[in-house]
Amino acid sequence: MAVTDEAITKIKDMIISGKLSAGDRLPPEKELSEKLGLSRSSLREAVKALEIIRVLDVRRGDGTYVTSLEPQLLSEAMTFIVDLHQDKSILDIFAVRRILEPAAAAIAATRITPEQITALRATMENINDETSVESLVDHDLVFHELITAAADNSYLASVLNALSSSTVRARIWRGLTQEKAVDRTLAEHTAIIEALERGDADLAKSLLTVHISGVEHWLRQAL
Amino acid sequence: MAVTDEAITKIKDMIISGKLSAGDRLPPEKELSEKLGLSRSSLREAVKALEIIRVLDVRRGDGTYVTSLEPQLLSEAMTFIVDLHQDKSILDIFAVRRILEPAAAAIAATRITPEQITALRATMENINDETSVESLVDHDLVFHELITAAADNSYLASVLNALSSSTVRARIWRGLTQEKAVDRTLAEHTAIIEALERGDADLAKSLLTVHISGVEHWLRQAL
DNA sequence: GCATCATAAACATCCGACCATTAGACTTGC
DNA sequence: GCAAGTCTAATGGTCGGATGTTTATGATGC
Structure with missing residues (x-):
């Protein structure tokens, strides 16, 4: 050596x-x-x-x-690596997300705070057809990070955040805007927020599965 | 910069x-x-x-x-990082495993090959009360890696393998042997193999959840 | 055709010099 | 006594070059 x-x-x-x-x-x-x-x-x-x-x-x-060796730092390191892998098999990465994120949402539904609900709603404001892709990506990032954060498991959040880095998201949102699918995505976000607010873990989980699967389906035909 | x-x-x-x-x-x-x-x-x-x-x-x-940038390489990099984090919050890491591994087992149940079943059974042979901790760790590693591999998603396998590196496993098995819990662990492994062989995704998923939760429970009281 | 050897290319390591930045001690002025 | 500014030593940042080690490759001889 x-x-x-x-x-x-x-x-x-x-x-x-x-x-x-x-x-x-x-x-x-x-x-x-x-x-x-x-x-x-x-x-x-x-x-x-x-x-x-x-x-x-x-x-x-x-x-x-x-360093503090906090889980969040794992996310940064993983993101760096995942960014380099993303083109190889983005569908496989999505499959992992489809497992983790609904599970995270189910946990989040049981313990999300009113403040976090408010923050989630805030990500939906000021979004319309003219919103730039960059801005959409930012809001989407915050939306999903808030959910994973509400699940209160730093490692879960780290892995999820790394698997859906802003680089990955950017390419997807570019496709979504072209497909005029922004409205649908936002409607799904709204439904997810409501399920979380009612503490309906089962529904939140299913909604997340549907949400991610929808993007996955679009990706599958786009590739 | x-x-x-x-x-x-x-x-x-x-x-x-x-x-x-x-x-x-x-x-x-x-x-x-x-x-x-x-x-x-x-x-x-x-x-x-x-x-x-x-x-x-x-x-x-x-x-x-x-490099080839294959997902497996992501695992190596992640393992290196996770090894350094393990003491911080091993329970959080276990929670992520409890989400991912049952899901992986469910997928594996639908597509596992007879050869993979045979390989799984092989990990159970020559194990008894005198088997060293190192050997137990090796067999356990192979057992779980075979399941994640059967799920046929390299990223899923990479993340899972990194989250349960041999360093982490070693400490746990040391505890398990002290607690005389080796028999129970092996019995659970056997049940999992049978569920996979019958293609019973639902049972395989539940068995994995129980299996991991059991270790998690032991860990929780040990810490 | 094959084994052996010589050569060059490329990485591995080390050294020593000097620059840039920072923390902390120190000085100054009030 | 305290606040602000200043100075200095410690520490990382960068560089260029010298030399060692390993590998791939082509030449050589059989």
Whole structure:
């Protein structure tokens, strides 16, 4: 194994074993490189790799720290990866979403707060036929993130958010607007909000399944 | 943004835009660094970061290539990340598994092949009270991977495999053996195989839910 | 045709220098 | 005493080049 990979493994192990905890500061690059027995250049490659997957947080002029390792950071790292995979088999990704998101909605229905309902309704305002694709994507992102957030499981939210990154959504919404399917999508969103508000987990789950399947169906014929 | 991060973004964009496709070879480090306007050292940090998330494949003495970007590679990258998160909220991770794996089993029940059934049974052989924890973990890994593989959705399998990495499993099995719960776990595995063999999707789904919930329950009281 | 070897290309590693930024100590002025 | 500004040491960011190691490839000889 290359020295850089060894360094990555060593740092990873230090975190898993608890020698390094969330928020801890690593020794300066020069010192750590000597300790691990490699050059600063090679160590920096290792640190950069761990930085991109949100394990380390490098602050210039200050030092390098272990991130909070919160689930949300998993989402960022996963999104980066999924963005690169999306063209390969977007339908497979959608199939996973179709499993997770209805389940998330069912959980959300049992514990969503009035404030979250209000926030959901807010995503529906000021949307009409002239709304730009970018704006539609933004609202759609917030809508679905609010639902997954209401399910109160950060990992569930992370995986879902990564699987439906804004890059993926953008391409889909572009298609939806061309197909004049925006109205239908918004109507489904409205129905979902109402089900959540009534605490009807079963209906919310089914509505989400229908909602996602609809987009999936459009995708299937568009490809 | 630092030059290294710019390089990461540029390479990523080249892949997303299609200028670089799976299997393509990148220009030599020296040439690419000049093209992107940064030093070779900095470029190498970018390449290393993309290598660890399985986007680039660096072959010493040969060159650097874009990986196949197959879903399985997503799993490797995700596993690396999840390993670092596991202590934070393993119960949340289990909750996601409890959603995904029963759904995967239901799909698997409709399309599993006799060969896959045979392979599943094979994971049950030679297991008894003296079997080491490491061996139990291995068999358990194969058992669940076979089910997710039978569902025939690489992304579903990738996410599931990452969420139940061997590191996570190892700790759980250590607990299970202490609790003398190995027999029960194996009995549940047997029941799942039979349901899959009969093509009973509904039962397979429920059995998986029960199976995972059982472990979840043990975990909840152990923590 | 096949095995062996020589060569060049490409990545791996290291070193040392210098730049840019930051946190924190310090000074200043009130 | 306190607030604002300043200075400095620590730390990461970037670079260029030198050298080692591995691999692919073509030449060579049989």
